Amino acid sequence: MKAIVDCNNFYCSCERLFQPVYEHKPVVVLSNNDGCIISRSDEAKELGVEMAGPFFMAKDLVKKHEMQVFSSNYHLYGDLSWRVMETLRILLGKNNVEVYSVDEAFLNLDNFSAEELPSLAENIKQTVEKWTGIKVSVGVAPTKVLAKLANRLAKKNKHKTGCIALLDTEDKIVDALRQTAVEDVWGIGRRYADKLKERWCIYDALQLRNVNEDFAKTHLGGVTGVRLVRELKGVPAKEMEDELVTKKMIATTRMFGDPVGSLSEIKEAVATYTARAAEKLRRQFGAASVISVFVVTKEENHAVSFNRGATHSNYIILPYATSFTNELIKPAMTLVDNLFKEGVLYKKAGVMLSGIVPDQSIQGNLFLPANKNNERKLMDMIDNINFSQRNDMLKFASSGTTRNWKMRQDLRSPRYTTRWNELFEVH
């Protein structure tokens, strides 16, 4: 059996942990640039705040009900996430925990008997809550897809389930499938859901489970669809993944706080993003052999819906894989020079690193300059200082200091757990 543990309204819960006055009050957390709503407390959901909706459209509702609004505070969420995951690793052994996202983890429960599962689920929930202050929901089932489905129902019927759902019999599984709309199945997005309903009258998960594999293969994304249907039938097709995450692509991209029209400002932004991406790269001991940069223009045509704006991108294949910020910034600047057009306003830019290989491989390159070790030490030092001190205390000159492009974050709470001067104080 497998389980998924999912933190309830994670970002909102993190904020409330340090400001308990907002317990039982409607709370929302915004995306970067204060653009969208990305987390809502139960109270905010009940008042009709939409998930991932643009903040400006919800502003009236927010004001009317005096909801508390936070800009996102990723230092805080990242640290609390680590505490939750560490608790799970202690309870189940680290080989049985697969961190799936900042607020979710899959658990392998094969070491437990069927009779043990109910009390185990309860124990997991209670312990995480006691140790971290974060409330979680637990879904247990034979496969990951069914566990996700169980978890969703547990959360939805909170008062009846106590946020725990166990699908351990065929009857329970069928019942759960029947209660789940096809668009709420993990792996079915808007596109597939519309198609399934309109063309084949498939409305719930039970109907979806009964399609044959050829159908899934042709209409639901090939083998991905086949796996999905198998999982719904209770046949594991998505196994636990190795915890050692080495990303195949690393991206740092941002909308600008305000549109930017000057080459120097775009370069500053892209240099900063490159430095950030290189940091992520070094954290997984990788080196990248391809760097690409993209910019998105701000269109003046207001007639069309949002998200317009042409994307221009280009890439450079590096002579050898590297993780050094300075070696990545140089090609990034070349790319910006090529992409930039005078007189055009830009609203977003980004850097992507790919062709990622283990860092050791660079040692094998005969053409490598001899002073690499010193650079590596310098990089480690910069990473450590930046992590423990104020953000970007040490940065490369090309990252600039003017920052007109910097994102808006007007309502961010203190970084209670990761910055000495912002520590939570008890008086």
Add this chain to the structure above:
DNA sequence: TCTGGGGTCCTAGGACCC
């Protein structure tokens, strides 16, 4: 006026090779 920032996997089709 204002709509995030990451990621993954898969497929089709073109280029190229023998």
Add this chain to the structure above:
DNA sequence: TCTGGGGTCCTAGGACCC
């Protein structure tokens, strides 16, 4: 006028996730 068959590698694009 006729124009193989099999394979690999790469990229773009589509779909999904949180």
